[in-house]
Amino acid sequence: MTSEPIKPQTTSPCEGCPAHNAQNLLKLGISMDEWDYVVALAGNPNTGKSTVFNALTGLRQHTGNWPGKTVGRAEGGFSFGGSRFKLIDLPGTYSLLSTSFDEEIARDFILFGQPDVTIIVVDATRLERNLNLVLQVLEITDRAVICLNLMDEARRYGLTIDDRRLARDLGVPVVPTAARQREGLDQLLQAVSDVASGKVVCRPHRVNSGLPAIQRAVFQLTEKLQQVYPQLPNARWVALRLLDGDRNIIQAVERGELGNLALPSTSEVSQALDQQLEMIN
Numbered sequence: 001m002t003s004e005p006i007k008p009q010t011t012s013p014c015e016g017c018p019a020h021n022a023q024n025l026l027k028l029g030i031s032m033d034e035w036d037y038v039v040a041l042a043g044n045p046n047t048g049k050s051t052v053f054n055a056l057t058g059l060r061q062h063t064g065n066w067p068g069k070t071v072g073r074a075e076g077g078f079s080f081g082g083s084r085f086k087l088i089d090l091p092g093t094y095s096l097l098s099t100s101f102d103e104e105i106a107r108d109f110i111l112f113g114q115p116d117v118t119i120i121v122v123d124a125t126r127l128e129r130n131l132n133l134v135l136q137v138l139e140i141t142d143r144a145v146i147c148l149n150l151m152d153e154a155r156r157y158g159l160t161i162d163d164r165r166l167a168r169d170l171g172v173p174v175v176p177t178a179a180r181q182r183e184g185l186d187q188l189l190q191a192v193s194d195v196a197s198g199k200v201v202c203r204p205h206r207v208n209s210g211l212p213a214i215q216r217a218v219f220q221l222t223e224k225l226q227q228v229y230p231q232l233p234n235a236r237w238v239a240l241r242l243l244d245g246d247r248n249i250i251q252a253v254e255r256g257e258l259g260n261l262a263l264p265s266t267s268e269v270s271q272a273l274d275q276q277l278e279m280i281n
């Protein structure tokens, strides 16, 4: 177990400012018997999730400059501002619709693990591509923080990003970081802590699902899913995927594999799906 305070940043203009007190962080390694909040690290492959995880927990998850290094889920802990946080490092994923085994681990935890806060780590040099996953995650959670990582690389390429505008447009805090140099991590911790405690309330951007017939179908199917799977978080997301004809989700629902749910009676959901599809077509 490591429990040293994080080293003060040398590059931050806020160095010495009490609002960014690096001594607030206590790395707890894997020693996590009790916690106040669960925080998930989501993001595309190779964006620096494990680098953030290591910096905050003192652990040594594998990092390197190629995608697909993190292949399972890793847990660690830290304490900040008097609260204990359990941090979950996840494999990289491009989309919540992805199908590879590692991506499924990430998808299932983001969707059904019910983290208190989801940090979405994005590559500031490939913002557009990374926003796909951001928008998908913001569809299903009200509590997220964007870690706009690799800002040193973005600066090197001469890119400037209006992070305040991005935060306003997305409706969640956006924190620019260069995790390898530990730049911005104190601000990231503060944002996570504020969202976890409810001090900051997110208003995430949602894509309007359009036609009334589709909205009605989604609503009715969501209701049916909630009846059959009362513990299923994000039933609306599952309903959307079912209507989309996503074979993996259909099979997962039929087999009761989503979020380790008990095997449900699936015929009711299948019937409801058939009815809704008939009405739309």
Ligand SMILES: Nc1nc2c(ncn2[C@@H]2O[C@H](COP(=O)(O)OP(=O)(O)OP(=O)(O)O)[C@@H](O)[C@H]2O)c(=O)[nH]1
Pocket: 043, 044, 045, 046, 047, 048, 049, 050, 051, 052, 062, 063, 064, 065, 066, 067, 068, 069, 070, 071, 090, 091, 092, 093, 149, 150, 151, 152, 153, 177, 178, 179, 180, 181
């Ligand atoms: N220049 C720079 N490199 C970074 C930064 N953050 C992480 N890296 C590097 O980016 C590479 C990928 O970092 P990881 O932490 O392994 O990325 P990951 O998101 O966990 O990757 P997967 O587990 O494969 O999805 C490593 O070589 C890190 O050292 C940063 O802010 N700036």
Ligand SMILES: [Mg+2]
Pocket: 049, 050, 051, 061, 062, 063, 069, 070, 090, 091, 092
């Ligand atoms: Mg990783």
